[in-house]
């Protein structure tokens with residue numbers, strides 16, 4: 001592993017080896033590199049994670065090749081939980097249509113909401129799956145993948161906590177009991193566009209909402225980019241057998257910016273084959289009200305954040321409500337903004353608040 005760059009701005013993304021974290025002789029060096037990645041970059045590659053993505057990788061093209069009517073049967077519009085299939089062009093980020101097709105799924109749960117509960121309890125509920133006859137084994141493979149990344153997520157959060165000088169359990173208070181947690185993942189297809197297409201937004205510049213995102217770049221395409229400390233866009237090319245891990249807005253908020261949420265986007269793939277990816281979004285407890293849960297850091301960590309300094313303005317503006325709303329509500333607002341057609345059906349009051357002029361013909365979110 002290369003030594004951390006003494007200059008905190010970055011032009012490449014650090015690569016960490018998970019095998020070192022579990023080896024007592026190398027663990028301090030691993031934590032040292034992790035600290036640098038968390039404070040100065042907000043993104044990292046992780047090699048040798050204990051997750052086998054191969055079965056899921058094999059199913060991804062098969063899912064997207066299903067007949068449109070099979071995918072429409074499990075449309076996200078049918079789900080108050082924002083789980084299910086989103087057709088090409090139906091999602092929005094920062095006022096522009098995202099040119100991708102996707103299936104959102106989550107930790108298996110029954111619907112949680114009961115009369116009188118906060119509306120965001122409704123984020124919990126069953127995922128929608130294609131018929132077993134249409135795509136044998138897919139549900140099992142996707143759920144196993146989710147469970148494996150979920151376990152990695154909890155283990156990795158403890159390393160993050162230790163790297164930030166909080167001890168391994170410093171972030172535990174943000175998670176409810178495992179059976180009261182919901183994490184989300186999706187499989188995404190960015191189809192091929194014509195060489196001369198005018199618009200190249202796969203997904204517009206944004207932050208992720210939760211604590212940590214574990215992204216599997218599931219094809220060989222370059223497309224993901226992150227914004228560095230001076231606001232320049234840096235490529236994050238796929239590296240085989242790695243995850244890309246990034247910090248979400250909730251973790252940035254509770255660390256008062258010591259750990260960075262990094263603005264990122266996906267440029268549309270050129271070429272002859274689609275780009276595939278699988279982001280997994282690790283959430284925190286739905287009730288967490290973050291201003292009441294700020295973390296206190298040792299002096300040496302605060303000094304590192306000071307050396308890094310303030311990050312220049314980025315192109316991303318989403319998830320600004322953590323200063324006043326419980327985490328579940330922040331997530332719900334984000335979902336309504338990026339899937340207004342689903343919000344209009346299931347959350348008419350929130351939809352009216354964020355889309356006072358009705359459903360945007362071509363984008364109005366973020």
Ligand SMILES: O=C(O)CCC(=O)C(=O)O
Nearest residue numbers: 188203208224266277279
């Ligand atoms: O597809 C990717 O590589 C990243 C997608 C992403 O950033 C997201 O869905 O939040």
Ligand SMILES: [Fe+2]
Nearest residue numbers: 206207208264
């Ligand atoms: Fe993202």
